[in-house]
Amino acid sequence: xxxxxxxxxxxxxxxxxxxxxxxxxxxxxxxxxxxxxxxxxxxxxxxxxxxxxxxxxxxxxxxxxxxxxxxxxxxxxxxxxxxxxxxxxxxxxxxxxxxxxxxxxxxxxxxxxxxxxxxxxxxxxxxxxxxxxxxxxxxxxxxxxxxxxxxxxxxxxxxxxxxxxxxxxxxxxxxxxxxxxxxxxxxxxxxxxxxxxxxxxxxxxxxxxxxxxxxxxxxxxxxxxxxxxxxxxxxxxxxxxxxxxxxxxxxxxxxxxxxxxxxxxxxxxxxxxxxxxxxxxxxxxxxxxxxxxxxxxxxxxxxxxxxxxxxxxxxxxxxxxxxxxxxxxxxxxxxxxxxxxxxxxxxxxxxxxxxxxxxxxxxxxxxxxxxxxxxxxxxxxxxxxxxxxxxxxxxxxxxxxxxxxxxxxxxxxxxxxxxxxxxxxxxxxxxxxxxxxxxxxxxxxxxxxxxxxxxxxxxxxxxxxxxxxxxxxxxxxxxxxxxxxxxxxxxxxxxxxxxxxxxxxxxxxxxxxxxxxxxxxxxxxxxxxxxxxxxxxxxxxxxxxxxxxxxxxxxxxxxxxxxxxxxxxxxxxxxxxxxxxxxxxxxxxxxxxxxxxxxxxxxxxxxxxxxxxxxxxxxxxxxxxxxxxxxxxxxxxxxxxxxxxxxxxx
Numbered sequence: 001x002x003x004x005x006x007x008x009x010x011x012x013x014x015x016x017x018x019x020x021x022x023x024x025x026x027x028x029x030x031x032x033x034x035x036x037x038x039x040x041x042x043x044x045x046x047x048x049x050x051x052x053x054x055x056x057x058x059x060x061x062x063x064x065x066x067x068x069x070x071x072x073x074x075x076x077x078x079x080x081x082x083x084x085x086x087x088x089x090x091x092x093x094x095x096x097x098x099x100x101x102x103x104x105x106x107x108x109x110x111x112x113x114x115x116x117x118x119x120x121x122x123x124x125x126x127x128x129x130x131x132x133x134x135x136x137x138x139x140x141x142x143x144x145x146x147x148x149x150x151x152x153x154x155x156x157x158x159x160x161x162x163x164x165x166x167x168x169x170x171x172x173x174x175x176x177x178x179x180x181x182x183x184x185x186x187x188x189x190x191x192x193x194x195x196x197x198x199x200x201x202x203x204x205x206x207x208x209x210x211x212x213x214x215x216x217x218x219x220x221x222x223x224x225x226x227x228x229x230x231x232x233x234x235x236x237x238x239x240x241x242x243x244x245x246x247x248x249x250x251x252x253x254x255x256x257x258x259x260x261x262x263x264x265x266x267x268x269x270x271x272x273x274x275x276x277x278x279x280x281x282x283x284x285x286x287x288x289x290x291x292x293x294x295x296x297x298x299x300x301x302x303x304x305x306x307x308x309x310x311x312x313x314x315x316x317x318x319x320x321x322x323x324x325x326x327x328x329x330x331x332x333x334x335x336x337x338x339x340x341x342x343x344x345x346x347x348x349x350x351x352x353x354x355x356x357x358x359x360x361x362x363x364x365x366x367x368x369x370x371x372x373x374x375x376x377x378x379x380x381x382x383x384x385x386x387x388x389x390x391x392x393x394x395x396x397x398x399x400x401x402x403x404x405x406x407x408x409x410x411x412x413x414x415x416x417x418x419x420x421x422x423x424x425x426x427x428x429x430x431x432x433x434x435x436x437x438x439x440x441x442x443x444x445x446x447x448x449x450x451x452x453x454x455x456x457x458x459x460x461x462x463x464x465x466x467x468x469x470x471x472x473x474x475x476x477x478x479x480x481x482x483x484x485x486x487x488x489x490x491x492x493x494x495x496x497x498x499x500x501x502x503x504x505x506x507x508x509x510x511x512x513x514x515x516x517x518x519x520x521x522x523x524x525x526x527x528x529x530x531x532x533x534x535x536x537x538x539x540x541x542x543x544x545x546x547x548x549x550x551x552x553x554x555x556x557x558x559x560x561x562x563x564x565x566x567x568x569x570x571x572x573x574x575x576x577x578x579x580x581x582x583x584x585x586x587x588x589x590x591x592x593x594x595x596x597x598x599x600x601x602x603x604x605x606x607x608x609x610x611x612x613x614x615x616x617x618x619x620x621x622x623x624x625x626x627x628x629x630x631x632x633x634x635x636x637x638x639x640x641x642x643x644x645x646x647x648x649x650x
Contacts, residue, residue: 007384009339014039028071035377047085069140082148083110092119097157114157115224116165136240155255156221251288257401262295271305282624289335294438300338309357323643334620389616396448414517433602450597456483468503471572476597509546509566516556525553532585539578619650
């Protein structure tokens with residue numbers, strides 16, 4: 001942000017345009033009492049800021065910003081471009097997005113624009129220019145919030161303008177049509193193109209679409225949204241050179257590749273709504289926090305949105321029990337957040353999200369939710385020493401959007417949930433109190449002692465070399481089933497997968513001959529040096545020069561190696577796992593992998609519902625279960641109530 005604050009930022013989206021003016025003074029008073037430092041303003045205010053094309057109404061926003069400034073409340077000013085007004089859809093129906101089935105989506109919701117629409121871009125950039133020139137120097141504005149949750153509702157559009165933009169993107173990527181044909185493997189099914197003019201978007205078709213065309217359209221669509229963000233950011237930067245600019249990511253969101261976006265935001269921001277009815281939401285939320293920190297290269301990030309209690313889009317919308325709002329908030333701070341914000345400050349009285357909880361509920365300030373909000377705000381004032389502090393980690397977990405998209409396409413060996421696969425490995429370390437960073441497979445991993453690549457389905461040559469270097473330098477590498485199967489064009493890595501005949505296969509000392517997903521879902525045994533149950537997946541592998549740790553007891557691959565390790569000179573180790581381990585087997589494997597990586601665990605055995613992480617000299621310890629528990633951390637006994645969390649000196 002513009003300056004390092006003395007405390008954790010606290011607040012949320014503020015939508016005064018939904019309320020009469022007398023309410024605004026009450027809002028400022030109540031914000032002060034709740035220790036609010038920061039609010040995001042004008043996220044969905046385009047129709048009020050520009051009621052007609054070219055006619056701007058900024059008086060109300062001037063008033064709001066001035067009131068907040070007088071009250072000591074800082075502002076993250078939004079560009080309001082996330083929800084175009086009715087007049088844009090009416091005058092430019094071509095700006096509306098088109099579904100994969102060719103249906104033009106209508107006005108009346110939000111994000112009703114095609115990312116490639118020239119009309120949308122023209123009017124959006126004109127609005128941003130007006131906002132940036134007017135408020136660049138306003139004393140309340142400490143940051144800018146561009147758009148909102150890009151791609152959340154329209155991650156890709158199949159309209160004519162998107163089709164032409166896709167062709168331009170393809171020309172830039174491949175230069176000539178022969179290179180595209182080679183990359184897409186168009187010799188199959190007579191799909192060869194003679195010119196880029198013949199190439200379309202992958203709309204609904206009789207059968208499976210060309211896999212590389214689909215992946216390229218996914219890449220293009222993420223890039224098209226990024227181009228909108230960057231265009232707005234460039235306008236803001238020309239008026240407010242030193243004010244940070246961000247947009248809100250959405251945790252593990254498949255449709256937008258945040259590795260490619262992260263370099264273009266000054267502060268990584270995230271929206272996350274853990275489901276209180278899902279017992280594994282603690283895993284997803286912890287992992288999402290670590291992902292945000294990792295996207296920023298370890299720098300502090302901002303929790304832009306969360307809920308104080310229930311949301312409004314789940315069946316049913318379960319409220320947060322006492323303690324869980326605090327727990328979710330402190331978890332974010334412990335894993336690198338320098339701010340805890342919400343959707344929204346005052347609960348709406350009308351509209352699609354009127355049942356979404358807020359910092360100030362429908363029933364007012366004398367409520368459970370608002371009193372919890374006040375207590376949390378006061379507690380955050382005592383955590384100022386954590387601002388700017390890092391979160392050390394010696395374990396890296398590879399995560400890749402191309403693998404996510406490709407492994408879940410049609411026409412693959414089985415229906416594989418990539419995110420669930422990654423989180424199973426992440427949870428193994430979470431249960432031992434080991435902090436994990438996420439890493440792109442091509443990235444430099446030299447700062448980590450243990451690198452895990454789960455289901456790294458798509459591996460470029462650079463990624464193959466990067467992974468192979470881990471064990472060669474003396475550290476520990478873990479590669480799992482379905483890894484290195486295809487290159488970045490989704491062409492098969494021949495000769496045993498695992499990146500083909502090269503560095504990674506040499507590092508692992510094995511090759512894969514055949515996939516064998518289980519038909520009935522029944523578990524099968526693994527026996528040997530490490531024993532237990534596995535599920536879902538087997539591979540028939542051949543060992544070149546690795547040690548067989550365990551073999552399959554039953555199933556298609558019975559008698560074949562299930563787990564191998566190759567020891568390297570210098571102390572490095574490269575493990576291969578040809579199946580999905582059960583929770584108990586994962587715990588055994590994590591113990592072995594930590595030993596090879598020379599990484600210490602906080603808990604000497606797996607603990608199911610307790611997490612711990614160190615930031616800035618403080619250790620965060622939290623209980624995600626409703627029942628109290630006792631844990632020993634650093635030789636100290638810690639009593640935790642249900643949904644309780646404490647800070648202790650590390």
